[in-house]
Amino acid sequence: MLSSLLPIAAEEGGVDGTQVVLPPWGEIFYAALILLIIVLVVGKYALPRIYAMLDAREKQITDGLSAADRAREDQAQAAREREEILRAANTQAQEIRSQANEEAAHIVARAQQDAQDEARRIAETAQRQIEAERQAAQISLRTDVGLLAAELAERIVGEQLRDTALTARVVDRFLDELEHDGASESVEADHR
Template sequence: MNALVQLAAEEEQNPLVPPIPELVIGSLAFAIVLFFLWKKLLPNINKVLDERRDAIEGGIERAEAAQQEAAETLQQYKEQLADARHEAARLRSEAQEQGATLINEMRAEGQRQREEIIAAGHAQIEADRKQATQTLRQDVGKLATELAGKLVGESLEDHARQSRTIDRFLDELEEQAENAPSSNSAEAAR
């Protein structure tokens, strides 16, 4: 029992200081664990941390590069769109100019054809008038010859004389017809 009391007395002396053999064994175990952590575990942890840092920084750099590339692509698309709009406007204006030119050409062609048709119509009317005048001269000549023959009582069958008489008579009628409208105009003006 003495030994227990002596142990209790020693323990009571300094409760904070552990016994030396325990301190040596604990320090030795701590140094082994620390050495193991420093040689084996710490390099692996640093390697994983470096990889993670590289991945994060690389991801940020890739994101920035992708963002820059997207901005450049967007700018290219905007430029292409602006070029396409300018080209479309140019094509539209060219089409309008060509349309206006075509319309003007068609109008000119229509005007030319109209004038040709009018000229052809006037020529046809003039030809018809001359033919009608000629036919009327012949008919009036025959009637006048027959009437004159009945009045005179002799036949005026001589064609040369008949033609001269008819022509002279018709020329006098035409002259009177031409003078009549101008004299009517002069009288209307008074």
């Protein structure tokens, strides 16, 4: 296409081939001057703002990254503290369970001891009561047997025994003989 323009330009006024491609020097000068003014204006006013915005953006990104790093570190620290607190709580819970088990064992042992003491006291009281009732029964039996023996003796003799001391001695002697006979029978039974 350039080659087709050259002959046309050559016919119109005798312009050589470089004039078609290159603009006139005045236009180049004015274009260069305008370009220089644009570069100066852009360099003086626009570039500092662009650089300031880029620096601010870089600072925001840097601050965001450092905040993210701090957040990760804080999260890791919180996780370590949580684990430490959980370990301490587990240790404390184990100690509490151990103490509770020891107290429970102590309470059970004390309750068993108290129960044994109470059982022993009840058995002793029952033994004393049995002994007292046995003695009361012996005295009552002895008195009843003595009265029966006195009545029997009165019927056999045919007279009423008026002397109470004599009656008491007869009854005691009769009971002693009965006890002696009962003791000798139990010894014989033991030997068999």
